Amino acid sequence: RVRLPRALVEEALGAVPKSALLAGKTAARDISLPRADRGFVMRTGTGAHGFLDVDTQDFRNMHIGDVATIARLANGLDQVGFIAHPFAYGVPELTSDIHGVGELICNTDKHIWLQPYNVENIDYLVKIVEAAGSTHARPIASMIMCSFTPLEFKVMDVEVLIQAGRAGLPVHACALPSAGGTAPLSVAGNVLTAVAEILAMVTLGHVLAPGLPIIATPLMFTLDMATGQALHACPESLQAKVLAVEVLRSLGLLTHTYGMGSDTPDSDRQSMAERAMLGQAVALAGADILGGVGQLQTATIFCPVQAVLDDELAAYLRAFVRPPEVSEAAFNWDELRQIRVGGHFLASDQTLALCRTQYRPGVFRRDRRDDYDKSGRSGAWEAARDRARALIAAELPASLPDTHARAEIARLRARADAEIAATATVSGRRAVI
Structure with a gap:
């Protein structure tokens, strides 16, 4: 087990940027963190592999064409600042993230969130967003790195830090402990696990990519001890998210956690009750980013209708947490x-x-x-x-990648399929540290 010196951790906390720009393709879509009004920014759910049809509400696997649907939907949701790509079928599994990002970036002018699935894929993801116009000064994408709870890191996620640093892409340092599974069952133990892992990621970032904005992202779950199901809208998970956000904010870090989402598989009354409780709790805790717009069944299903309801709920919450004038x-x-x-x-x-x-x-x-x-x-x-x-x-926005950029993105997608998917192998660098 590697132990980080206290002095190095404190140095990293002092040096990590206290603000970040999540740029859009136009200045009107830019997100500056923290917001001037100290409010929050929303993002769509990530990782969903299921989709509810808008007209029938029938459930099916997320298809690659649904990525463009999510982008078109989110383009018009005023409270959604940036968009994450889901896991899509209809393309090779090993390069699903590359295809998802390729679709997403060609259908939205908002900032996007990258989530690599293999270490080999990181370079392709970075090249796609650079082909679409991302620069150090105006990063139109940011990237997630995750701990391998408890207290480990995959080679892929360390590589995320290195390549994101080279490209100037802000990093969301994400811990996903499940109380009773990969973390102690107690709320306090769950929080401690997430905070420790995030502090380690901030310190790694200070060493490997100094000056890179790193956003603390505690995404907390709790195992239902009766079923083994991971829950993120139960009271224990809400308490853990709130406490983790408050601790990390007290250390001077930007914060990001689930602000929408439910454990029910449908956009029903239970869903609205759970996400209203979740959103209110983390918004009052002061989180800078509230994720999970449109997600159901513990972040495994995306529902466009729920996304619109979440956008409305976010507007309600924004008005609620804004301090009233007292004069x-x-x-x-x-x-x-x-x-x-x-x-x-x-x-x-x-x-x-x-x-x-x-x-x-x-x-x-x-x-x-x-x-x-x-x-x-x-x-x-x-x-x-x-x-x-x-x-x-609705019509797509005007400021999307041009014909040349789209051709380069298509070339990168095809090359990834040839070099990664066609061989059905990856490098094997799955070691953890």
Whole structure:
């Protein structure tokens, strides 16, 4: 077991950048962390291998064509700052990440998140985003590295740090402990495992890629001791995420964790209850990035309708966590103490000044019962489905890779298939450290 000197860890914490740019293909899509309003940024779920059809809600495997659907959808979700690629079928398994990124980057002008599946694939992923215009000054992608819990690292993830450093791509240092499985069952033990692994990644980054933005990403799970199922929306997982975010923020790190998601397989009432609890908890903890938009069944299914509902819920949460003004003007005491019997504030200067500052829902409903019944009892879910359909059918943004860049991306995808997938072998460098 390698032990990192306390002085080196403290040096790394002092040196790691306290801000990061997750650039879009245009400045209007840029994400600066931390946000000026100290609020959060959302991202879509990653790693899902299942997909719920927008029209039928039938479940099927995620197809490579669904990556473009997710991109088109997320292009129009105002609260979603960047997009992750899922695991897609319909392409060689060993290069699914390369094909997913190739599809994603050609269908969105937002920042994207890279998640390599093999050490051999990292170079291809970096070259694809560079072909699409990523530079050190304006990285249009960031990359995840993960610990191999408990307290180990795969060669692939150390290579992520090295190559991300060369390309100037910010890194999300991700720990994914499962309490009772790869971490102690207690909430405190789960948190300690994640924090220790993330501190190790920050220290490795300081040595291997000094000056590279590293975002602490505790993605906490808890095993259901009755079934062995990993859960991320249970009370214990919520407590672990909140505590880990608070500890890592206290160390001066940018933070990223699940802010949406549920353990149910459908976009149902339970799903909304779980993700509302999760989102509120981590938003109040001060996380910079809330991930998991659209994900169901513990991050294994993507649902476009749920993604629209999550976007709405994020807008609600953003309004909720924004501190209200507390001032003499806000109290409006002078007007209040002079109000006559039976008076009101409808024509108040303050009411007129603030009436357009309230949260206004997009798909959440505020209908009266009579109108609700007359509409055929069409509610937020139906409104979200209709919005999902419209966003998926919308025109793509103008600032996408040009013909030359697309040809280079296609060439890289084909070369990856020839060099990695066709041989059905990888280097074997699966050692952990």
